[in-house]
Amino acid sequence: MKKAFKELGHYLDVTIQVIKMAFLTIVEYPANIAGWMISNPIQFIVGFATIKFVVESFGEINGWNYGQLAFLYGLSVMSHALSMIFFVQGWFMGYFVLEGDFDRYLTRPMSVLYQFFFTNINIFGITDLIPGILVFVYGCIKCAVQVTPFFVLQVLVMLIGATLIRGGIYIFLGSTSFYTKSTTDFGMYTQEIMDKTTLYPISMYPESLQFILTYLIPIGWVSFYPVSSLLGIENSVLNGMVVPFVTLLVGLLVITLSGLFFKAGLKKYESAGN
Amino acid sequence: MIDVVNLCKDYTLKRKEPGLKGAFKGLVNPGIEKIHAVADLSFHIDAGEIVGFIGPNGAGKSTTIKMMSGILTPSSGSVLINGADITKHRKEVVRNIGVVFGQRTQLNWDLRLGESFELLKHIYQIDQKDYDRTIDELDSILGIKEIINQPVRQMSLGQRVKGDLVASMLHSPKVLFLDEPTIGLDVSSKYALRKFIKEINKLRQTTVILTTHDLGDIQELCERLIIINHGVMMEDGNLSEIVDRIAPYKTLVVEFYDEKAPEANFCEMIEHSGNIAKYKFMKKDTTAADIIADLSKRQTIKDVSIEEAGIDDIIKIAYGH
Ligand SMILES: Nc1ncnc2c1ncn2[C@@H]1O[C@H](COP(=O)(O)OP(=O)(O)OP(=O)(O)O)[C@@H](O)[C@H]1O
Ligand SMILES: [Mg+2]
Numbered sequence: 001m002k003k004a005f006k007e008l009g010h011y012l013d014v015t016i017q018v019i020k021m022a023f024l025t026i027v028e029y030p031a032n033i034a035g036w037m038i039s040n041p042i043q044f045i046v047g048f049a050t051i052k053f054v055v056e057s058f059g060e061i062n063g064w065n066y067g068q069l070a071f072l073y074g075l076s077v078m079s080h081a082l083s084m085i086f087f088v089q090g091w092f093m094g095y096f097v098l099e100g101d102f103d104r105y106l107t108r109p110m111s112v113l114y115q116f117f118f119t120n121i122n123i124f125g126i127t128d129l130i131p132g133i134l135v136f137v138y139g140c141i142k143c144a145v146q147v148t149p150f151f152v153l154q155v156l157v158m159l160i161g162a163t164l165i166r167g168g169i170y171i172f173l174g175s176t177s178f179y180t181k182s183t184t185d186f187g188m189y190t191q192e193i194m195d196k197t198t199l200y201p202i203s204m205y206p207e208s209l210q211f212i213l214t215y216l217i218p219i220g221w222v223s224f225y226p227v228s229s230l231l232g233i234e235n236s237v238l239n240g241m242v243v244p245f246v247t248l249l250v251g252l253l254v255i256t257l258s259g260l261f262f263k264a265g266l267k268k269y270e271s272a273g274n
Numbered sequence: 275m276i277d278v279v280n281l282c283k284d285y286t287l288k289r290k291e292p293g294l295k296g297a298f299k300g301l302v303n304p305g306i307e308k309i310h311a312v313a314d315l316s317f318h319i320d321a322g323e324i325v326g327f328i329g330p331n332g333a334g335k336s337t338t339i340k341m342m343s344g345i346l347t348p349s350s351g352s353v354l355i356n357g358a359d360i361t362k363h364r365k366e367v368v369r370n371i372g373v374v375f376g377q378r379t380q381l382n383w384d385l386r387l388g389e390s391f392e393l394l395k396h397i398y399q400i401d402q403k404d405y406d407r408t409i410d411e412l413d414s415i416l417g418i419k420e421i422i423n424q425p426v427r428q429m430s431l432g433q434r435v436k437g438d439l440v441a442s443m444l445h446s447p448k449v450l451f452l453d454e455p456t457i458g459l460d461v462s463s464k465y466a467l468r469k470f471i472k473e474i475n476k477l478r479q480t481t482v483i484l485t486t487h488d489l490g491d492i493q494e495l496c497e498r499l500i501i502i503n504h505g506v507m508m509e510d511g512n513l514s515e516i517v518d519r520i521a522p523y524k525t526l527v528v529e530f531y532d533e534k535a536p537e538a539n540f541c542e543m544i545e546h547s548g549n550i551a552k553y554k555f556m557k558k559d560t561t562a563a564d565i566i567a568d569l570s571k572r573q574t575i576k577d578v579s580i581e582e583a584g585i586d587d588i589i590k591i592a593y594g595h
Contacts (some may be wrong), residue, residue: 010399017396021389104380106345107373108397109365119382119393181288267347270285271340274377 014110015118022123036124041131044077047199048135062204067142068231069200074136075155076198076223079162081132084125087167089117091190093174094183100272113171113262143231150241151230158226158244164251165222166194172258178265198223203235221250275481276319276342276449281351283312283337283505311337312505314351321448324475324482326496326513330593334505335485336375339453342483343373355449369398372442376454379438381426387437388422391444398445405444411477412440415470432463439470449481450474456488468494489585501592508592513585518557520591521583526553526562528569529577536572538565549576 026033051061051069061069096102096116105115145151173186197205202213202224213220214237228235229243238246287307312334319325329335340346342353344364353360360367373380381390395405413419416436426434435455442450452471456464468491474480486492492499492513499516501509509516526541528551535551537543540560545552553565562580569575 013399014393014396017393021385021393100378103340103345103375103378106364107343107368107371107380108394109369110397111365115397181286269346271345274336 011110011114018118018121019123022121026123033124033127036127037130040127044128044131044135047195048073048131051200062201064201064233067139068227068233069139070135071139071143071145071231072201072223072227073199074132074134074139075159075162075227077132078129078136079159079166079222080194080198081125081128082159082163083166083170084128085122086117086125086163087170088122088125088187089120090167090170090174091185091187093171094177097177097269098181098183098272100270102266102269103271106266106269112266113259117167145230154226154230154241154244158230158247161244161247161249161251162198162222162226164255165218165247168251168254168258169217169219171255171262175258175262175265178262178268181270194219194222201228218250218254221247275321275323275356276483277354277357278315278317278338278342279352279354281312281315281338281341281353282310282349283334283341283346284349285309285311285337310505312341312502315502315505315507316351317500317507317510319481319483321481322475322479323498324471324484324495326492326499327483327485327502328487328492328499328589329502329508333502335502336453337505338502339373339451339483339485343371343451344368345373369445370448372445372447372450374435374438374442374450374452374455376435376452376457376459379426379434381434381437381441383427384425386423386425387418387429390426390437390441391422394441394444400445404446408444408446409440412443415473416440416466431458432460435459435463435467439467443474443480446478447480449483452482452484454485454487456486456491464488464490471495489589492585501589503593516592517583517585517588520588522558523554523556523583524562525581526555526565527551527579527581528553528566528575531574531576534573536569538568538572541565552581 048070051073052066056066060066064072093116102112102116105112105119108115140147169190170187173190177183197213197219202210202220205213210220214225220237225235225238226244226247227233229239229241285308287309315334315338327335327338337346341348342355342360344360344367347361355367355370358367381387382393385393391409394400395402400408409418416439418436418440421429421433421437424433426437429437439455450471456467459467471482471484472495475482482495484491484495496513499509499511499513500507501516509520525544528535530549530551533549535543535546538553541553541555543551544554555562555565562578566575566578
């Protein structure tokens with residue numbers, strides 16, 4: 001027990017150091033962040049404007065009105081942003097495998113996966129967080145949600161869960177490189193699929209696809225189910241206040257399983273000759 | 275300190291045949307080939323040794339170093355450092371080791387050297403006091419402080435290797451693995467690096483395992499040599515003993531006053547051109563003095579010199595050329 005706390009302290013200390021260093025790079029390269037600040041949010045605001053257009057033409061999407069869609073969209077973009085900050089490195093895992101870049105993490109006394117993600121924190125991901133928050137707040141106002149402490153807790157818990165699900169999926173896809181000894185640029189495809197399944201209610205898709213997104217590739221838990229619960233919109237799988245916590249559970253499960261998959265893959269890691 | 279026990283490593287290689295037919299074949303039946311890079315290596319290294327780990331290209335040196343430093347999982351066999359298996363207890367055991375690859379940096383290209391050090395300080399949980407002392411000590415040997423604010427990306431090879439060396443020593447490891455640390459370095463950087471290795475070995479009793487293709491490194495640094503080829507142990511022992519055993523001869527070079535060169539007892543004339551002749555003799559059979567005495571009875575000698583079998587001859591023979 002004492003040892004576990006000590007270890008947790010160690011990881012916290014390194015995390016703080018890494019975040020400190022990440023913020024220093026912002027101070028050092030302000031032009032960079034300014035560029036991202038402009039280009040990244042534009043992408044999402046345009047996406048959101050599209051929804052507005054669709055809703056205005058058809059009234060609603062699958063029973064979700066404009067405010068509810070904004071709420072869903074905002075939360076999804078927020079967990080996307082968090083996964084971009086902490087887990088985007090997963091997109092490039094294949095290159096690390098093939099080029100032997102895991103060497104340096106393996107010779108250091110910490111978890112390889114932790115070092116892989118946290119020594120490569122992408123602080124510029126916060127530029128995605130801002131449009132997410134704006135659209136989410138807009139949705140909250142439109143839906144007239146009651147902001148209670150429990151509501152805030154639910155939102156935070158589901159955001160953590162959703163980020164873990166996204167991260168877990170990246171880890172899983174990246175880890176396949178250990179087995180195939182090749183690399184695929186899955187990042188962009190995955191992003192597209194994630195956008196299509198988390199920015200809009202999945203109830204608009206055929207039932208078979210909904211089944212897959214609920215039980216096989218649990219993307220439904222990233223935004224659709226917890227947001228339905230927060231807004232009190234009924235679905236056929238799981239309802240009630242507990243759903244955001246289920247999202248966290250699913251997240252922990254996904255990241256644990258993909259972590260094990262990674263660990264098994266790492267045993268097959270062959271570094272690189274010169 | 276280090277025990278390597280029946281260590282083996284196979285690499286899997288996807289065989290790709292050229293052309294469309296090959297691509298199709300590969301799809302149906304991915305030809306997986308195994309390379310036996312390291313085959314049944316065993317040896318023991320004591321604390322405080324400097325061991326030269328040598329062999330021709332592709333011998334399996336880097337592969338062995340990577341298994342000893344926790345990077346690769348052995349196909350079979352084990353590496354024990356201070357009695358603990360590095361494969362099973364990687365996170366604990368690597369606290370005792372430092373690793374430097376001359377060919378590629380372990381540092382982050384985008385960070386300044388000092389930032390990388392700072393991060394390592396947290397990763398290895400080094401006290402500020404110990405950290406400052408180590409930096410000062412290493413600075414006095416390598417002169418690191420003048421480049422500490424430079425991004426690694428902008429460093430020369432020599433500066434980068436220095437940075438890597440300091441990074442590998444920050445946590446005061448008991449064992450240091452160096453894979454071709456002197457590759458590409460100029461004479462003065464090489465000299466600094468050798469001095470560094472000698473100093474940390476003397477001051478901190480750091481055990482050093484070093485691979486190199488530079489014979490100077492070996493002559494300067496190593497008392498013990500492990501020679502491998504095709505992943506198999508060829509020689510393991512004291513440098514001078516190996517020299518005596520593999521090359522138990524010397525060559526006497528004699529210059530005469532004319533072109534006639536006589537034979538002498540217990541030696542063989544292996545070369546003769548102009549006034550100069552070379553005599554090869556076994557150290558156990560005779561001495562250079564006896565041969566000179568013998569020769570001078572038959573001819574007048576102008577000058578003599580003795581060629582010892584060098585480390586390069588040893589390696590040529592041990593590699594089987
Ligand atoms: N990552 C890898 N994947 C597949 N084969 C590899 C890999 N690394 C090394 N090999 C092969 O394993 C064998 C041993 O290589 P290794 O790099 O250990 O040799 P070395 O003794 O370090 O050689 P050098 O002196 O050239 O550095 C070689 O045949 C090499 O082609
Ligand atoms: Mg090598």
